[in-house]
Amino acid sequence: MWVGDVGVTLVLVRDDGQSVSLGAVIARAGEGTIYEVVGQPEWVAKVFHPGLKDLAAKRAKVAAMVASPPTGAVQADGFVVLTWPRHLVDSGDGAVGYLMSRVDTTNAVEIHTLSNPVDRANPLPTAPQWTPHATWHHLVNAAANLCLAVETVHRVDAVIGDFQERNILVNDTTRVTLVDCDSMQFTDTAGHQFLCGVGRPEFTAPELAGSNLAVTARQKPSDLFALAVHIHLLLMAGNHPFLRGQWTGTGDQPDALTLARSGQWAGGPGSLLHTHPLAPPLDFLPPDIQRLFVRAFTDGATDPNRRPSATEWRTALSTIQVTSCPRGHQIPVEADPCPWCRIDDERSVRRTQRAAFAAPAAPTEQLPPQRVTPIVPGPPAGYPAPPAKRSRTPLIAAGALVAAIALGAGGYALVSGNGDKESTSAAHGSGGGGQSGGQSGSESCDGSVFTGTGSASLSADGLVVSAPTNTGCDGALTGSSVRVVVSDGSRDVAAGYFDLTAHPLAAGGQPVDFVFPAGMYWRTTDTLGSDSLTIDVTGYSRNELSAGGLSRVSATGPADPVHGGIDSTAAAALSELAAADRPYITSNLADRWVPQLSSKRLGLVTDGITYANADILRNHLELRQRYQGARLVLSNDWSTFSGPDWWVTVAGSPSDDAGPAIGWCNAQRIDSWNCLAKMISARRGPDGTTVLNR
């Protein structure tokens, strides 16, 4: 179990014979732990968890990738385009992991933060603050740079496969990095194929619909489908071509994959899905770009080889000429009229109509007495303004990325694989959680009762974090205020105080379940990318001469998060939960009635509470624990809510009319004030979409 021995310098040997000393832990991901490399800031090491399922296959895949890195994975100036495995590292007993280039994530965001206009305009307090300053032209640049990254992958026999938003980082100069490269499909020189077993439906090419991805080899054109979706999201104000539009066919709008198979997409030729009234029309784009979308989504629906290559896209994107409309929006020179003006006008018409015809608000949707205005950050120091004239200063020269500006010194952080994008430069490095609080008298216990890592699950009592203990450290654990802090990389998961004076815990090899009630945890299993959490237990003492009893204990009080402030941690957790629930809601709840249990907004005064983010999160998590399948909806995503920024909790099963939702409220014996029937839709206004339980 040397991997758990944090604090001891571990020396591994690179495949070229150089030795590699592991430094601080930067992140713990699902498949392994990411370490700094002492004295070599350009590298990080990913060391696989020893118990990783399919470890042998993973080793073989990484070895094959190391043998054939694509040219351009790291640019001449050191910018990392791909976190491709570059060197195997060996413990003397076979490969235990690999080295990859370290990515500077201090100014990078996942691409959805950039393509979604609401997220772009309102960065989380913990996120880079440059996104509100990004213009449409910057989004075009980011799209072109994404193409370059795809071209780089496709130089070798690799398919990105799980080509989704969380694996794409964009920095404040619009440069793009693809991370989680060891999950890509890769074929070695002998023809042995290592597959990518995962994918998200909204980025899955239609030819893969219904396939078992774990056993299906993908072709490069399936990446080109996802690439076109990403470009559409960037250029078209975050509108997904197969999710958001006006459905003119009979029945409900089919799901994204069904639409993709039939070549029907928002505003596409012959499509029953028309452009959404609050989305830009396809024809505001230059004709070349329009034609590429038609090839990608209409022709490509039945013939994947018709889809434009990354190079074709990049060439077309880099010739877009941008100008400004009289109101200052950025548009292609061909655009007439300005789509952003029309959308602004449409929005203000809708606002006026809502105000004029506003029905009495649902009981839980009262307007707060005062509006909380977010602090507008100042312009970042180094964000480059796009040049006014492309001809003078091309932003994207062929094969080159826009010039990088100098980023903050010492701000290197790492991006790790497996959907678990840690971006911390202040990683919680101590894995030996018990060391600071443990009192050891036994030679068989090397000082740390807890192994420092564990897993979590959600129960009706709260978040249960299971913390393994070391076999040698038996006896009873006591303490009146034992603090347990749980993190997932740089994200706070839970923190609380436990009183063990009346009932000591049993250790010595069996795991301890720490239960955190709502209000003492922030993340649930829905938003944890990793099954290996960092657990820091302090303030206990171990009496090896007496036997402990309990193996499960509930927190008696909250502790502060260690990576962020109370409110910013709660705000980030709310956004993550809503993002994690969004695909489910879009696929299953849209245009249907569901029971609504709560709606809360920052600053809302009700039940004697002025709701802060932490209160909103606690309220939601209490309901989530109690009602299986409860989901978090942000009102901004749907047009049937009468105002923005409401965090709405829904539960139960969706139905085509309000009756079953009201029936569910009654069956659960929730009073009529707190449970009502709500229709969630992006196609209707608020009128007639709320039915109270009377």
Ligand SMILES: [Zn+2]
């Ligand atoms: Zn305009």
